[in-house]
Amino acid sequence: MIFSHLTTTLAVGLGSLVAHVTCQAELTWISDDSSLPKVVIYNAKGTILSASNYGRLDNIYDSRPTLSVEHIIGNVSEVLKMAQIAIINFNVTAGSASLNSSTYLNITQFANRHLCSENSDIVGGIMFHGTNTLEETAFGVDLTLNCSKPFVATGAMRPDTYISPDGRSNFFQAVAAAVSPAARDRGGLIAFNDRITSIYYSTKTNANTPDTFKAIEQGNVGAFLGGQPYFYYSPSLPTGRPYFDVANITELPAVAILYGHQGFDAALMQAAVANGAKGIVHMGTGAASLSPSTLPVATELFAQGIPIVSVPRSVTGTGIPTPRAGPVFYASYLGGPQARIMLQLALSAGYTLDKIRDLFEAPLRDAIYAPTPNNEWYFTSGV
Numbered sequence: 001m002i003f004s005h006l007t008t009t010l011a012v013g014l015g016s017l018v019a020h021v022t023c024q025a026e027l028t029w030i031s032d033d034s035s036l037p038k039v040v041i042y043n044a045k046g047t048i049l050s051a052s053n054y055g056r057l058d059n060i061y062d063s064r065p066t067l068s069v070e071h072i073i074g075n076v077s078e079v080l081k082m083a084q085i086a087i088i089n090f091n092v093t094a095g096s097a098s099l100n101s102s103t104y105l106n107i108t109q110f111a112n113r114h115l116c117s118e119n120s121d122i123v124g125g126i127m128f129h130g131t132n133t134l135e136e137t138a139f140g141v142d143l144t145l146n147c148s149k150p151f152v153a154t155g156a157m158r159p160d161t162y163i164s165p166d167g168r169s170n171f172f173q174a175v176a177a178a179v180s181p182a183a184r185d186r187g188g189l190i191a192f193n194d195r196i197t198s199i200y201y202s203t204k205t206n207a208n209t210p211d212t213f214k215a216i217e218q219g220n221v222g223a224f225l226g227g228q229p230y231f232y233y234s235p236s237l238p239t240g241r242p243y244f245d246v247a248n249i250t251e252l253p254a255v256a257i258l259y260g261h262q263g264f265d266a267a268l269m270q271a272a273v274a275n276g277a278k279g280i281v282h283m284g285t286g287a288a289s290l291s292p293s294t295l296p297v298a299t300e301l302f303a304q305g306i307p308i309v310s311v312p313r314s315v316t317g318t319g320i321p322t323p324r325a326g327p328v329f330y331a332s333y334l335g336g337p338q339a340r341i342m343l344q345l346a347l348s349a350g351y352t353l354d355k356i357r358d359l360f361e362a363p364l365r366d367a368i369y370a371p372t373p374n375n376e377w378y379f380t381s382g383v
Contacts, residue, residue, distance in 0.1 A: 096130025288319025
């Protein structure tokens, strides 16, 4: 297991906040009421714990996280009316763009032990993370957490020193979602800017504003009213969402993402493989299309056992697999970063090319080609 990037946190320095601290194994509980539900914060830092050196109007800051989770609890002490909180800190010393898969492998191994072990009395988990790559780490955890308890990712777009910081509200709402029984059986969730979205479908859509994490095609799962979650639908999981066991995984195979465009050089695919990539995600034009010059290279790499998954470079939509299986796989409504993580996990699990194809394409094929009369139209042409 990967537990090397851990430092445990003792609840100190809470300022005027009066809290009781109790210890349980590796966890230390900050609590006003020991009868309240228990929630663990997995702290990978980010803007939510950052401060600006330039004053209260600076929201274009460039600084590293310098605040503690205890600091934000002290400023949002209302959370202790909803939950007991424990903190697991991860050794993140730079922005989230510097992170890799070891981050979510660490987090998910802890979360599986805390949330999913037999007789666990912890109701949910929260992840603090920098927004630049929050969707990637969260997606990795979502595919590897082996229970139905809420796992809620959150962060901030404005530093805590801004005149109206968004992180404090996001934090409160993430706790409210994590303790809510209605948040179970939905897969991982993102709580951000009064909205609840599915991790599986969410992406960062704006580089600057708080209203950034969205599932554009699939929509929000719910909203926060009075700080509390309101879910629009009864619990369900995203179509085709898999689960991978990473309890004993410390490293994942390399997968490269290549951006398709006019004049795309297919030799880049071969170069990526020569550089150690065990799979490729291609961000194609339109419905994840590959240029005619790229297809022969994709066919050659497929024959070598290298899977190529194509996703649209547009912000939403999906590629469409051909009626009969070809050398390129098409991901069902996933973006490039998400497809990369899923392919890494599939390769790590030893999936064959046929099983990888089913992983990505089965939901699309079942919807498009299985029903009558489509199965007649598409499979009688001889193509």
